[in-house]
Amino acid sequence: MVERVLLLCLLLIGFWGVVAKKNIIKKIFGLNILNAAAVMLFILEGNRIGTEAPILESGLAQVVDPIPQALMLTAIVIGVCVTALALALAVHLYQITGSFDIDTIRERVKDEA
Amino acid sequence: MRPEDIVFATVMLPLLGASLAFCAKILPKGRIAGVVEYAGALVGLGLPPLVLILLFPVVFSGQSVSGVVGQWFVGVGITFRFDALAWLVNMLGYTIGAAAWVYSLGAGPKGPAFTGVFLIQTAALSATIMTTDLFNLFVCLEIMGITSYVLIPTSRKPGATLASFSYLMVSASAMVFFLLGTYGFYRLTGALSYEGISSGLQAISSSDTMLSIVSLALLVSAIAIRVAVMPLYGWLPDAHALAPHAVSAVLSGVLIKTPLFALSRILYLFPFGMEVGELMGIAGGLTAIVGVVIALSQEDAKRLLAYHSISQIGYVVAAWGMAISLGVDTPAGTSLMVAAFLHAFYHALFKGLLFLSVGTTVDMAKERNVYVLRDGIGKLRDAGEKIPVTFIGFVVGALAISAIPPLNGFVSKTAITYAMKGSLSYYLLSMAAVGTVASFIKLSRIYWPTRKRGSLHLETGVSLGTGSNPQSKAHGLVARLTAQSALAVLCIAGGLAAPHILTIVGTLLSRGGTNSAVPPTLYSTDNLLKTGATTLGGILLFFIATSKIGSRVLHTIRNRPRSFQGLFVSFSLGTAFLVAFLVVGKFL
Numbered sequence: 001m002v003e004r005v006l007l008l009c010l011l012l013i014g015f016w017g018v019v020a021k022k023n024i025i026k027k028i029f030g031l032n033i034l035n036a037a038a039v040m041l042f043i044l045e046g047n048r049i050g051t052e053a054p055i056l057e058s059g060l061a062q063v064v065d066p067i068p069q070a071l072m073l074t075a076i077v078i079g080v081c082v083t084a085l086a087l088a089l090a091v092h093l094y095q096i097t098g099s100f101d102i103d104t105i106r107e108r109v110k111d112e113a
Numbered sequence: 114m115r116p117e118d119i120v121f122a123t124v125m126l127p128l129l130g131a132s133l134a135f136c137a138k139i140l141p142k143g144r145i146a147g148v149v150e151y152a153g154a155l156v157g158l159g160l161p162p163l164v165l166i167l168l169f170p171v172v173f174s175g176q177s178v179s180g181v182v183g184q185w186f187v188g189v190g191i192t193f194r195f196d197a198l199a200w201l202v203n204m205l206g207y208t209i210g211a212a213a214w215v216y217s218l219g220a221g222p223k224g225p226a227f228t229g230v231f232l233i234q235t236a237a238l239s240a241t242i243m244t245t246d247l248f249n250l251f252v253c254l255e256i257m258g259i260t261s262y263v264l265i266p267t268s269r270k271p272g273a274t275l276a277s278f279s280y281l282m283v284s285a286s287a288m289v290f291f292l293l294g295t296y297g298f299y300r301l302t303g304a305l306s307y308e309g310i311s312s313g314l315q316a317i318s319s320s321d322t323m324l325s326i327v328s329l330a331l332l333v334s335a336i337a338i339r340v341a342v343m344p345l346y347g348w349l350p351d352a353h354a355l356a357p358h359a360v361s362a363v364l365s366g367v368l369i370k371t372p373l374f375a376l377s378r379i380l381y382l383f384p385f386g387m388e389v390g391e392l393m394g395i396a397g398g399l400t401a402i403v404g405v406v407i408a409l410s411q412e413d414a415k416r417l418l419a420y421h422s423i424s425q426i427g428y429v430v431a432a433w434g435m436a437i438s439l440g441v442d443t444p445a446g447t448s449l450m451v452a453a454f455l456h457a458f459y460h461a462l463f464k465g466l467l468f469l470s471v472g473t474t475v476d477m478a479k480e481r482n483v484y485v486l487r488d489g490i491g492k493l494r495d496a497g498e499k500i501p502v503t504f505i506g507f508v509v510g511a512l513a514i515s516a517i518p519p520l521n522g523f524v525s526k527t528a529i530t531y532a533m534k535g536s537l538s539y540y541l542l543s544m545a546a547v548g549t550v551a552s553f554i555k556l557s558r559i560y561w562p563t564r565k566r567g568s569l570h571l572e573t574g575v576s577l578g579t580g581s582n583p584q585s586k587a588h589g590l591v592a593r594l595t596a597q598s599a600l601a602v603l604c605i606a607g608g609l610a611a612p613h614i615l616t617i618v619g620t621l622l623s624r625g626g627t628n629s630a631v632p633p634t635l636y637s638t639d640n641l642l643k644t645g646a647t648t649l650g651g652i653l654l655f656f657i658a659t660s661k662i663g664s665r666v667l668h669t670i671r672n673r674p675r676s677f678q679g680l681f682v683s684f685s686l687g688t689a690f691l692v693a694f695l696v697v698g699k700f701l
Contacts, residue, residue: 071248078255
């Protein structure tokens with residue numbers, strides 16, 4: 001139970017980072033924390049039926065559910081892609097406006113248009 | 114050839130085309146690279162429609178191709194289903210995709226990298242509508258999202274990068290919640306395929322019902338962000354207005370509808386799907402009217418169109434939601450679903466046409482403000498258009514979206530209102546139609562002639578003289594005009610051949626091979642009177658809107674505060690409201 005509460009905290013911290021932080025790099029950090037919380041929740045779920053790594057060897061009985069692990073590998077890859085793209089956009093925004101602050105960026109972009 | 118062997122071609126061919134396009138990128142610039150890139154586009158956008166034609170007899174007879182990807186066992190592999198719904202949405206995607214790509218040859222963004230990403234997006238669209246696996250749906254939606262975050266800033270406008278960033282943040286966060294919804298269903302049932310989950314959900318205890326409600330609400334709101342239904346539309350206007358015109362056409366023609374129809378697969382099967390449909394139907398009606406009011410207040414030509422996409426997707430969602438809440442196997446439900454799809458398809462055609470023609474005009478005039486830009490026809494003539502194809506395209510698109518017979522918009526809007534007569538959404542949609550007419554009168558002012566033609570002529574003449582070499586410009590002109598004329602012809606044909614198309618779509622969407630949809634009476638005196646009244650109302654509203662008080666109200670609406678945080682607040686509130694609605698519906 002305590003793990004789930006901690007994961008909920010992590011999720012909320014990530015969401016708070018995305019929503020409330022002004023700095024867009026910190027927003028991207030927040031997105032990563034949010035993503036990590038979801039990934040760990042799935043891994044925890046797979047843990048309910050066993051604790052051994054799901055690598056097929058003889059004599060292994062108590063393996064974890066392999067499906068969540070396979071899913072989360074994919075989710076992590078997607079998370080990396082999204083992060084890379086978000087950082088690229090952030091750099092581009094910095095080149096245009098000279099700022100990482102979301103409000104400043106919004107104002108300066110409006111002036112340019 | 115068995116249908117099982119070729120259904121994946123609709124996903125694989127665009128990916129093959131994309132890899133050819135990326136090969137072209139590493140080749141040295143020149144003739145060979147160009148040939149490879151065009152071959153990639155041909156493979157990716159030209160061949161899949163042929164595959165769809167081959168598959169038509171299968172889906173028309175009411176059959177569907179389903180199975181597990183890669184011959185894995187059921188329960189381990191990814192399940193898919195290629196049926197009439199998938200066929201129709203694929204057709205929509207490839208029609209608009211091909212037209213938009215041809216247009217991009219003329220107006221940019223050009224280059225193998227653009228073609229490659231564009232083709233990956235098309236593949237993702239096709240995969241999204243075919244999949245019946247929750248996690249695979251997550252992957253497909255993410256690929257679709259990532260490609261659009263890449264494509265939006267290719268217009269090289271500063272605002273486009275910011276719009277893309279906001280879209281990325283809100284959509285990627287929502288997808289984490291989608292993942293949590295997937296987790297909830299996996300925990301409850303141990304399955305990921307829709308059918309596995311829905312049969313697992315039959316057996317759960319009532320204490321677990323709450324978890325299934327919350328999970329479903331998370332899935333639905335994450336998808337609703339992509340569909341841009343109220344109140345989750347905040348990211349769309351900037352992204353669609355500032356993207357390159359070809360990308361705008363695809364974004365608002367195809368990209369916001371595919372997730373909606375993919376969601377209907379979930380709602381057919383899952384408990385509480387009907388209730389979700391009911392709520393989304395009402396949200397759709399509200400979206401239609403709010404979207405059109407904000408559209409009327411805009412001064413940027415493309416942003417006006419973007420808000421119209423929200424309004425029109427509201428029509429689609431209203432009909433779609435009501436179809437699901439009635440049950441899609443009932444005749445009334447089927448006719449609503451037919452109307453919803455038809456409007457989605459026709460909207461893609463006329464909105465694509467409008468984005469391309471208005472986009473061309475604002476590019477040539479180098480002015481986007483509806484209140485400033487005038488004499489669009491003259492500007493286009495200066496840019497080398499002997500016959501004002503772009504203007505004709507605009508007229509066709511504007512008449513179609515305002516539902517003037519015999520264009521396609523009249524058919525689909527009449528089909529929607531006919532099927533939902535008497536409900537709350539019916540009145541909302543009728544009011545929205547008046548606003549649509551008014552805002553397109555406003556937009557058409559960019560083509561009104563001015564008195565001071567001479568001086569303007571001189572200016573544009575000079576700026577065009579410094580452009581690129583004349584041959585490539587002529588080449589671009591042909592590409593642009595071809596795309597626009599093709600869409601315009603399809604708009605007119607869609608209106609004229611309406612009875613046949615209604616029968617075909619009706620047969621495809623009735624699951625049994627015979628048409629069980631109630632065909633709407635199109636050209637009854639009632640409908641024509643209603644169209645006339647709507648048009649008159651629209652003209653009246655236009656004059657009210659241009660009066661002193663009207664402009665002040667519109668100014669207030671246009672300058673309402675919009676923030677990054679607002680996107681997340683509306684997402685959280687929307688999800689909470691959906692959960693509350695489902696819980697109250699269950700226990701009362």
